[in-house]
Amino acid sequence: MRICGRTSISALAGMALLFCLATPGFAQGIADASGSASVADYGYGLPPDVSAHGHGIDQLISILHWFMAALFVGWGIFFVYCLIRFRQRAGHAAVAHPVKAKPAKALEIGVIAFEAVLLLGFSIPIWGSVKNDLPTEADDPLRVRVIAEQFNWNFHYAGPDGAFGRTNPEFISEATNPIGIDPGDSAGADDIVTGELNLPIERPVICEISSKDVIHSFSIPVMRIKQDAIPGMRIPVWFEARKTGTFQVACAQLCGNNHYKMLAPMVLHLPEAFADWVREASAPAEEFDEDDFED
């Protein structure tokens, strides 16, 4: 149909006017290869991206906003044109049946085709790789169990032996054993349980997300990853960090009064530094305490 053909052609300009404000954010990275990210590294657009897969998500978000802008401006031009050209005034009358044509076919087919491309070309492959195609043992992934609770994140590492200790809610003690590691299981002796997410860069990480109490959501904006933490379920997600520095893990699902401050630091290390951290953190601190006590 004629008018709509025109609309879809003019639909190539941009609501850009609005969204180019966000462009610095789209392009943002961390200038500094290491060190903490400060407020200055964040802006009105997307936060910095420190992940291997985040680029695809950012690209999709960017394409989508240009598409939305084009449609909006196209509609907008037609809209404003009509408001001015066809306003009621002396000597002007409406035409009862001005267009007999079928719906704006070109526009609709265009929208359908573009949505199909977004879905099949971008969204489904990205989702599949982030949520489904977990790294295999050959990729030597680091496994971290993430156990959420009101209002803390517990990160459980297997330690140097590579085996997680058994856990059971009966052994939970808020002060000394927040995730209930079975003291009778030798695999748990060198396990690390900490409130600070320490990860190596350039190595796949599988986080197995669960919760002790209510639903939380494990969200790391700079890692472009988010996964609900649901009690009774353990759900894996994976990612790979590309830059060192200190960032924040956020909770994205309302979980109670202190939801707003349920955040944990995330420290991204070079591989050697991470190995050092594991060695230090898994030193059996409790045993030393017991020795001291016996002395």
Added chain:
Amino acid sequence: MSAEHDSELSFFRRYVFSLDHKVIGVQYTVTALCFLFFGFCLMMLMRWQLAYPGEPLPIIGSLFGEAAMPGGVMLPEFYNSLGAMHGTIMVFLGVVPILVGGFGNYVMPLQIGAADMAFPKLNMMSYWVYAAGGVVMLTGFFVPGGAANSGWTSYPPLSDIATTGQTVWLFGMVLLITSSLLGSVNFIVTIAHLRAKGLTMFRLPFFVWAQLVTAFLLLLAFPPLEAAGVMQLMDRLAGTSFFLPTGLVVSGEVQQVSGGGSPILWQHLFWFLAHPEVYVLILPAMGIVAEVIANNTRKPLWGYRAMVYSTIFLGFMSFIVWAHHMFMTGMGTTISAFFATTTMIISIPSVVILTALLISLYQASIRFTVPMLFALAFLPMFAIGGLTGLPLGLPASDIHLHDTYYVIGHFHYVVAPGTIFAIFAGVYYWFPKVTGRMMNSALGKAHFWGSFIFMNVVFMPMFWIGLAGVSRRLYDQTAYTHGEAVQDLTITSSWGAWMLGVAQIPFIINFFVSARAGKKVAENPWDSTTLEWSAPSPPPHGNFATEPVVYRGPYEYSVPDRSQDFFPQFTPSEG
């Protein structure tokens, strides 16, 4: 029922426990407008904490008591109560009741030429059950621990272990759902059986079609939530574990529950309602906008049939998109691809309806009346709301945007400058039918421009806040580095909200003053074509002096070779 008989009814039977769909419609409208304003006030309070976290609220801060705002500083539990109640009140006590119970009840029977609804007593019961639900909801604020504070979505286990306010919320919801079910049955039967002679389905005004599809959505989508609500009540009161898994540990204590339940079950049942609910919020709004646009463009709606088919298709599709609210619950590629695909498909009929309304402006003769200003503003605002649904409907981009302010911005563009503008258009448009008097146009224009500007100041910044990664429902976003970086946008949004409140003053004055002293008008002040304008203003009990007959389609404007530019459905053709 004759007019003589009508006048014999007592005051209570005429104005309080009335069976007349028009009185019930006005009761619904006024009650719902009060709730909309109340829900908006809750949000204006929250906006203070969001803009200036931890600072005492000036002037009125001391009124809320030590349990909610000690020293005028809002506590997180009160913030969460306000958030949950804002959502609940706006959706279930404000927008749906005014669109369906208010406009639907008042206008639909008139537009189909019926004397009343099919079941007047059911209609009255529907209103009173709704009113009871509203009262129950409000009592939540006075129980220990305050009103429900687990969000309007009430996800267990958080809601299962929440304070007493959640129980009150569930009782309130059961009443509100019951009210909607009673109403929806009544609407379907009325539209099916009480249409005037000659009023075929494709001569129905688009508003009636929108109400019909909406009634089916309410009828089919609400029962699962009612069941879920009762199940959650059982979890809270009777020790069941429908939504509680085994081995829950709250604050270091192992919970003594039988377990074996699933928190995700609630989400499925909730969103199976709440996605169709989105269309309950938008379809009648589109119906109002279509009526106002046809009337003020002085030409037929473009693509009326395509709009009707799109509406029916939207209704069907709205039942198979619900899990796009749950992409982050551990969904695999196959299921997420299915729901993403249905979500993309449902955008097509929305685009058709919006495009049809836009093209209706082409070769028109546009009258910029106050209702038309609101109806016109609906179009770009709804477009922004709809378009920003795309990055949320695609699971990959949703990874970053899920549960952020981007979501808040998206659905508020649909329901606030979208649906609420349609509601204002409807109030200004049908006010002369209800009262026999016009609302003041200058005050109306002041109301429009204030609302239009500040709605955008409130909601536009949220897209950037969301892109920055700030989670929704945060009592203080400056706890996060990326939140602190966009705090100035949050402050802007808050000031927008308060100014939006100021912008409603002309409307409130206009509403009450015009009802008493507005310019008196005849039965068809807008030169409109649909049946409601053939009845006197206000219509008496029984609506029409003689049984109306319909001769043509709903929007015969600017028919060639006629002296008038409108040819009403109820006017016989000459010769």
